[in-house]
Amino acid sequence: MTGKPEQTVSDHTLERYVGNTIRDLRQRHGLTIAEVSEQVGISRGMLSKIENAQTATSLETLAKLASALGVSLATLFRNYNIPAGSAQLVKQGEGMEVVRRGTKRGHTYHLLAYDQGPTKLFEPFLITMDDASEVFPTFEHPGTEFIYMLEGAIEYRHGQSTYLLEPGDSLTFRGDIPHGPEKLITLPIRFLAIIYYSMLPTDA
Missing domain, CATH: 1.10.260.40 (lambda repressor-like DNA-binding domains)
Known part of the structure; x- marks a missing residue:
């Protein structure tokens, strides 16, 4: 040769x-x-x-x-030797449904991205609530959480403060301070919750 x-x-x-x-x-x-x-x-x-x-x-x-x-x-030569993409597409309604501690009927979490490799950097959830009688627990987790309201109205607690969230509102807070829904005001309620981890969470 x-x-x-x-x-x-x-x-x-x-x-x-x-x-x-x-x-x-x-x-x-x-x-x-x-x-x-x-x-x-x-x-x-x-x-x-x-x-x-x-x-x-x-x-x-x-x-x-x-x-x-x-x-x-x-x-x-613009597109020569461009690295292959690795985006993950989750179509509407195909997010993986997960169960979080203390949640019951009328309260669903759909995880919108997963398989992120050995180090989980963030978790985006689409959360739906449609049962005003449900009692919600408080949550604590590592990292920072960002909430964006899509539909309905909710009173949301973070530490000693409560916040009225309506469509278009957003709330950002530390995840290690107790937080969670305080009162469901207008149903159904839908919002995005994105948790960003600065390190691997202990409960993945």
């Missing part, structure tokens, strides 16, 4: 990316191989080989190709 294998693989990957990008741009603009090759000053066969990653080409030719396709040379 001749050449440097690792360089050949890298070059081949770059050539394939460049070829695919040029072909996609050309087709998006409704241009033929003949039209682009004539404007750039290369043969149709050469342009076909570039698009199919069968040959390398100079930066000068790539710059001319980019200009013919209406983009800059930098734009031609």
Whole structure:
């Protein structure tokens, strides 16, 4: 075997990316191989080989190709070697339902993100309450909690203070101080609660 294998693989990957990008741009603009090759000053066969990653080409030719396709040379390489994404999508109604200490009927928690790896940095919940007769416990946990009201009205306690929360209101507080719903005023109630941990919680 001749050449440097690792360089050949890298070059081949770059050539394939460049070829695919040029072909996609050309087709998006409704241009033929003949039209682009004539404007750039290369043969149709050469342009076909570039698009199919069968040959390398100079930066000068790539710059001319980019200009013919209406983009800059930098734009031609904009999406090359971008790390793969790892976003987690949870569709409406598909959040994992969890049970928290002391909660009963009429009070549901849907966890909107999970599988965060060995260190849990935050937990976003969609909380729904629709039973005014339920007695709610107080909670204590590490980190900081952020609440954003979506629907209904609730009186929420944090330490010795209570706060009236209505749609559009938000409340941020330390999680290690006793807190929880004090009074359900307008049902149904829905709010987002996001807990941010500065360190791994003891009760994950």
